[in-house]
Amino acid sequence: MPMTPWLRRAAIPLAGPLLLAGCDFAGLQSTLDPAGPIAQAQLDLFMWSYWLSWIVIVAVFGVLAYVLLRFRRRASDPDRIPSQFHGSTKLEIGLTIIPVVIVILVAVPTVRTIWETEVRVVPEEGDVIVNVTGYQWWWRFEYPEHGVVTANEMHIPVDRRVIVNLESADVLHAFWVPRLAGKRDLIPNQNNQLWFSADETGEYYGQCAELCLGAHAYMKFRVHVVEDERFDAWVDAFEAPSALPASDDPRVQRGRDLFATKGCSTCHTIQDYRGEVPVGSSDFPNLTNFGLRTSLAAGVVDNTQENLETWLRDPQIFKPGNYMPKVWREDDPDADEEIAAVAAYLLSLGSDAEELAFASGGTDDVQAFRAAATGGDDGDR
Amino acid sequence: MAAHAPAQAAEAAASTGHGWRSSKMPDIKLLMWLFLASDCMFFGSLIGTYLIYKDRSLVGPYPLDIFDIPLTTVSTFVLLMSSFLMVIALHALRQNNIGGFRLWTSGVAFFGSIFLGFQIYEFRHFVDMGLTLTGSLFGTTFYVLTGTHGVHVAIGVLWLVSIVVASYIRPWTKKDDVYLEVAGLYWHFVDIVWIVIFTLVYLVDFV
Amino acid sequence: MAIGRQAAPAVSDGTIFKRPTWTRGIGSWITTIDHKRLGILYILSSFLFMGLASVEAFIIRLQLMAPNQQLVSPDAFNQLFTMHGVTMVFLAIMPLGTGLANYFVPLLIGARDLAFPRLNAFGYWVYILGGLFIYSSFFLGGAPDVGWFAYAPLTSLSNNPGPGTDFYMLGLTITGIGTLVTAMNLIVTIISMRAPGMTMMRMPVFVWMMLITSFLIIFAFPPLTIAMVQVIFDRTFGTLFYVPEAGGLPILWQHLFWIFGHPEVYIIILPAFGVISEIIPTFSRKPLFGYPVMILSGIFIGFMGFAVWAHHMFTTGLGPVANTAFSLTSFVIGIPTGVKVFNWVGTMWGGAIRFTVPMLYSIAFLFMFVLGGITGIMLAMPPFDAQAHDSYFVVAHFHYVMGGGALFAFFAAVYYWFPKMTGKMISERIGKIAFAFFFVGFNMIFMPQHFVGLLGMPRRVQTYDEGFGFEIWNLISSSGTFVMGFGMILILLSVIWAFKNGAPAGNDPWDGRTLEWTTTSPPAHYNFAVQPVALDRDAFWAQKHPELAHADDPALYDHDYDAGGIHMPGQSWYPFLMSLFIVIGAYGILYQNFVLAALMGVLVTFTTYGWAFEGVGGYHVHPDEHESQEGATD
Numbered sequence A: 001m002p003m004t005p006w007l008r009r010a011a012i013p014l015a016g017p018l019l020l021a022g023c024d025f026a027g028l029q030s031t032l033d034p035a036g037p038i039a040q041a042q043l044d045l046f047m048w049s050y051w052l053s054w055i056v057i058v059a060v061f062g063v064l065a066y067v068l069l070r071f072r073r074r075a076s077d078p079d080r081i082p083s084q085f086h087g088s089t090k091l092e093i094g095l096t097i098i099p100v101v102i103v104i105l106v107a108v109p110t111v112r113t114i115w116e117t118e119v120r121v122v123p124e125e126g127d128v129i130v131n132v133t134g135y136q137w138w139w140r141f142e143y144p145e146h147g148v149v150t151a152n153e154m155h156i157p158v159d160r161r162v163i164v165n166l167e168s169a170d171v172l173h174a175f176w177v178p179r180l181a182g183k184r185d186l187i188p189n190q191n192n193q194l195w196f197s198a199d200e201t202g203e204y205y206g207q208c209a210e211l212c213l214g215a216h217a218y219m220k221f222r223v224h225v226v227e228d229e230r231f232d233a234w235v236d237a238f239e240a241p242s243a244l245p246a247s248d249d250p251r252v253q254r255g256r257d258l259f260a261t262k263g264c265s266t267c268h269t270i271q272d273y274r275g276e277v278p279v280g281s282s283d284f285p286n287l288t289n290f291g292l293r294t295s296l297a298a299g300v301v302d303n304t305q306e307n308l309e310t311w312l313r314d315p316q317i318f319k320p321g322n323y324m325p326k327v328w329r330e331d332d333p334d335a336d337e338e339i340a341a342v343a344a345y346l347l348s349l350g351s352d353a354e355e356l357a358f359a360s361g362g363t364d365d366v367q368a369f370r371a372a373a374t375g376g377d378d379g380d381r
Numbered sequence B: 001m002a003a004h005a006p007a008q009a010a011e012a013a014a015s016t017g018h019g020w021r022s023s024k025m026p027d028i029k030l031l032m033w034l035f036l037a038s039d040c041m042f043f044g045s046l047i048g049t050y051l052i053y054k055d056r057s058l059v060g061p062y063p064l065d066i067f068d069i070p071l072t073t074v075s076t077f078v079l080l081m082s083s084f085l086m087v088i089a090l091h092a093l094r095q096n097n098i099g100g101f102r103l104w105t106s107g108v109a110f111f112g113s114i115f116l117g118f119q120i121y122e123f124r125h126f127v128d129m130g131l132t133l134t135g136s137l138f139g140t141t142f143y144v145l146t147g148t149h150g151v152h153v154a155i156g157v158l159w160l161v162s163i164v165v166a167s168y169i170r171p172w173t174k175k176d177d178v179y180l181e182v183a184g185l186y187w188h189f190v191d192i193v194w195i196v197i198f199t200l201v202y203l204v205d206f207v
Numbered sequence C: 001m002a003i004g005r006q007a008a009p010a011v012s013d014g015t016i017f018k019r020p021t022w023t024r025g026i027g028s029w030i031t032t033i034d035h036k037r038l039g040i041l042y043i044l045s046s047f048l049f050m051g052l053a054s055v056e057a058f059i060i061r062l063q064l065m066a067p068n069q070q071l072v073s074p075d076a077f078n079q080l081f082t083m084h085g086v087t088m089v090f091l092a093i094m095p096l097g098t099g100l101a102n103y104f105v106p107l108l109i110g111a112r113d114l115a116f117p118r119l120n121a122f123g124y125w126v127y128i129l130g131g132l133f134i135y136s137s138f139f140l141g142g143a144p145d146v147g148w149f150a151y152a153p154l155t156s157l158s159n160n161p162g163p164g165t166d167f168y169m170l171g172l173t174i175t176g177i178g179t180l181v182t183a184m185n186l187i188v189t190i191i192s193m194r195a196p197g198m199t200m201m202r203m204p205v206f207v208w209m210m211l212i213t214s215f216l217i218i219f220a221f222p223p224l225t226i227a228m229v230q231v232i233f234d235r236t237f238g239t240l241f242y243v244p245e246a247g248g249l250p251i252l253w254q255h256l257f258w259i260f261g262h263p264e265v266y267i268i269i270l271p272a273f274g275v276i277s278e279i280i281p282t283f284s285r286k287p288l289f290g291y292p293v294m295i296l297s298g299i300f301i302g303f304m305g306f307a308v309w310a311h312h313m314f315t316t317g318l319g320p321v322a323n324t325a326f327s328l329t330s331f332v333i334g335i336p337t338g339v340k341v342f343n344w345v346g347t348m349w350g351g352a353i354r355f356t357v358p359m360l361y362s363i364a365f366l367f368m369f370v371l372g373g374i375t376g377i378m379l380a381m382p383p384f385d386a387q388a389h390d391s392y393f394v395v396a397h398f399h400y401v402m403g404g405g406a407l408f409a410f411f412a413a414v415y416y417w418f419p420k421m422t423g424k425m426i427s428e429r430i431g432k433i434a435f436a437f438f439f440v441g442f443n444m445i446f447m448p449q450h451f452v453g454l455l456g457m458p459r460r461v462q463t464y465d466e467g468f469g470f471e472i473w474n475l476i477s478s479s480g481t482f483v484m485g486f487g488m489i490l491i492l493l494s495v496i497w498a499f500k501n502g503a504p505a506g507n508d509p510w511d512g513r514t515l516e517w518t519t520t521s522p523p524a525h526y527n528f529a530v531q532p533v534a535l536d537r538d539a540f541w542a543q544k545h546p547e548l549a550h551a552d553d554p555a556l557y558d559h560d561y562d563a564g565g566i567h568m569p570g571q572s573w574y575p576f577l578m579s580l581f582i583v584i585g586a587y588g589i590l591y592q593n594f595v596l597a598a599l600m601g602v603l604v605t606f607t608t609y610g611w612a613f614e615g616v617g618g619y620h621v622h623p624d625e626h627e628s629q630e631g632a633t634d
């Protein structure tokens, strides 16, 4: 079976002569626009079956159309009784062979692709291992080799094999980044594994694909594929993640205090927030280096000061159904000011990771730093 | 399954007044066979669940801690014997030996009750030893599986008793044998299922 | 009313109740045991549920018409698609097939009723009351919201404290009982009540397909029932079947569900294959091409249906060996199905095709079923399924096979047999216009879902964001519901109109080939005044054109099969009562009111005795003297 790039390039314009012409099939989450070998193999298989199915469709519907046109009852001879034949063994056998041949043509590449993409692998030198735990309705990403724990945004180096171990903390979820690899379910009491790699740097969109009630539709995530050095820098940022704000902005300082007094720290961990002992619980999103995130609340909205404030004011607005409580009462007079402070503090986290020397200051620098650390365009150093 | 000779059958149809039949097997007997086929799947699913969950319990007691094979062997034997009585009862009815039929059928029901007695004793004993319905996966799967079987036996006992009572209300003759035969099919099936359960649940761990 | 005319009064011999003898009014319908009346009840009930499910689908589509809409909350949305799926599968499309079988299997094989008329009534009442039981959840604390396959551990009490899941589990257990007994009843009927001369290989294909379907039901429903009982136990008594913390395996539910679930899709489609195999020959004026092959392929499909279940679980990490195995078995099913498609085309080849409304639906069926089947084969490739699973591509696949396949086929059947059931013709002209809307609308709804699925839109999402390229496809899809809905309204109106004012149909409006067309429209309660005889396949055609048939054994005619009169069984209260007690008992379990549940258990037991001692009862008719009677027997 030809698994050549031309097939793939042909896929987009030809995805259906019968479809609306000129439609763009390269969406953010499109399975038709793969960026890694696994997704590529899966698409190649689909395209092969797709072309085969055109043969079936043209043949079956062609004959059907012919029959319907040719053998209508004619007004000229309405009472004609056609010959009452019951069948023909030879024809019948011939007709059985056609689907058998098609099935073989589909089966051979299918089996090959299964064994190329779905066998469980043993980690080798150079692989990146990520333990993924699904929660209603966010993701915990743990890098056991690097001691990194984070949420909802996964960083991986380009062109390296990534092995994802999948576990669920509550109900079923499914890990799906369409442009990188097909999905695999997260099932309690079952260790599932998925592996893939990415060809191109960039930001990839992922989504939970198994009904998990409540905010299932909003259980998304992002995968940042970056060059090796940037990946290392990102990991380093977790090695010495100062929970102390890098900025002298009094708002940020205040936000830091509020994080404890308002009770955020009962659930959320920020590494080193209180000296050696981390606070919070591992069953809630770890907010260490939160300033490095581009998205908020499991990929639902961009991580900006404004969105973050909205989120803290009422988490149900962006993400109906989620389990984060509303911390400030509606009529709390200090709410606006305090929320702004906490948001500013959270966004400052990670901005002092000195390796990247983006230390001090205002939000602009944070944004710029974020862009750099997450593989954005304006991040050359 | 071929239709039997039309002349004969037309005659039969006229005599019973129930019209033409294309099969010789009485309808209720066929129905019972179909039910049993289905029941196989019911028990199959339960036994499958038991086997899949075997050795997955997080807390005891475990099968080896509680099973008393000699005791259960006795109750199994009682159930097996009841199947023999069933055959005898049906034979008696076919001989138009109504007294014998009532006696042996009651015997089957009696043996079934003994089996149930054993089971109740066993359940209580197991609960005392700490195996409860909600305590561990072994408890859950064991009680639901054997309990379902017990319910089958209880229904069978009730059915057989009803047959004996019915045979007084409207005296039975050998023409009614199909009703007993159907109950017998059911009874033998429940018996066979027990053999499977006894082997897979009780004996396996001791091999 | 003329349809489903009721039996003439009989002498009562009930034990507790007087045996009911109403011939009209509600009482006559509640106590009826006439397979034709029950068939009509089935068909009407399934349309009622289909209407409800369609409304749910309509709201789903409105919600998804544009990105980021908030017409309904996520929780309400979950309830909507769950109830839509559950209703369509268990309460609409499957009972529609059962209803058609109830009415037409006896007529097609030349019988006077099903083998167990009261059991048949019980099957119906348990279905309708169980269905209403599930629907009552909307008013009693929330409908089920866990998807139609209700994956554990979503169904556990801790993850789902509301009563919705209990309604799902108890309700489907109850309707499942009805499905099971009706399947057994149909098998017995088909085996022992065929007309003289009708050997197995002369049976109409619809009857064959119902036979296979019934066997599938017998083997497929128990695993589902057991799985549901396990969940009921977990939720009611605190057992641990699906509690991960105690070591339970959520994946077990998936296996038990799909061991049922895949055969279930063939339980839905095989009756559809059956009606198509009746309609195409009639309107091509030719016998079915390759009859034995059609039967064999049907058996093979049914058999293989039990060997493919894990293709719904390719992404659960079964491993490459299992995925390869289940992928290959799934492909293999394409072969007998393909053979069927070729044979339908072969039937039309060389025929004299009339494009009546039933025929149009049948042709549309061929078109859409083949498309849906092809996407099925694609989904059976695990690497591609890893992408497509739980995306709208799957939604498109199963609507093409179930909607474009089964639903269209059953609409063909309703159009085809409506004249027989009512004695009236439906307007062909309006039927064709409505068909056009229905067909175009359907494809507008579901064709775009393939593309939006490939673009990465997961299913069961309450809304989606802009910027993924989903907008245009969803817009087209949602717009299609208006087109299809308009077609549906036209159909409904023309059917209601036909009821009242339709042209009289006569016995044989379509130049039919099978026995149901030999009797009056609608048939008398004893179906056939004289026991019909089948000298050939397409028995009626052989009578009409003896010169064309290789009819043998005319000696079959030389007997008076009805010499003793036609035995008609008596009406009964027990089927209805027993179903009622079962459903009330279910409420008892649901509200943990075990006294009520136990009381109902006792009542069910009593009803069983009443039922048994009441006996078949009934009376004999002698059709030449028309509805005279000869006192009770038994």
Ligand code: HEA
Binding pocket: A056, A060, A098, A099, A100, A102, A103, C265, C266, C268, C269, C311, C312, C330, C331, C333, C334, C335, C337, C338, C339, C341, C369, C370, C371, C372, C373, C374, C375, C376, C377, C379, C380, C381, C385, C388, C389, C390, C394, C397, C398, C401, C402, C405, C406
């Ligand atoms: C009427 C119901 C019906 C029918 C008939 C089918 C028929 C088939 N289905 Fe489908 N299916 C469903 C109803 C049905 N399905 C439903 C409801 C679901 C989703 C459940 C859910 O998740 O909610 C589903 C989901 C589903 C999946 C899982 C997708 C997923 O969740 O990831 C798969 C995967 O293998 C699959 C495969 C098939 C196959 C191989 C067939 C085959 O039987 C098709 C065979 C037919 C043909 C192939 C066409 C005719 C043949 C020819 C013209 C000959 C030439 C062609 C070839 C030989 C290829 N189906």
Ligand code: HEA
Binding pocket: C047, C048, C050, C051, C052, C054, C057, C058, C060, C061, C081, C082, C084, C085, C086, C088, C089, C093, C146, C147, C148, C149, C395, C399, C402, C403, C407, C442, C445, C459, C460, C461, C481, C484, C485, C488, C492
């Ligand atoms: C036989 C099965 C069947 C049929 C016919 C349909 C018909 C339709 N379905 Fe459905 N669908 C399912 C079975 C079916 N569906 C299942 C099993 C699911 C999965 C649920 C889950 O995920 O758990 C699903 C899921 C599903 C979804 C995905 C929801 C999600 O994942 O978020 C959507 C979305 O567009 C949808 C839409 C529709 C539409 C617009 C129709 C339209 O075609 C409906 C329009 C039909 C008509 C207009 C004709 C029939 C109407 C009548 C006869 C009524 C008239 C009578 C009276 C008023 C008395 N369906």
Ligand code: CUA
Binding pocket: A134, A135, A136, A137, A172, A173, A174, A208, A209, A210, A211, A212, A213, A216, A217, A219
């Ligand atoms: Cu997690 Cu859906």
Ligand SMILES: [Cu+2]
Binding pocket: C261, C262, C265, C308, C309, C311, C312
């Ligand atoms: Cu399937």
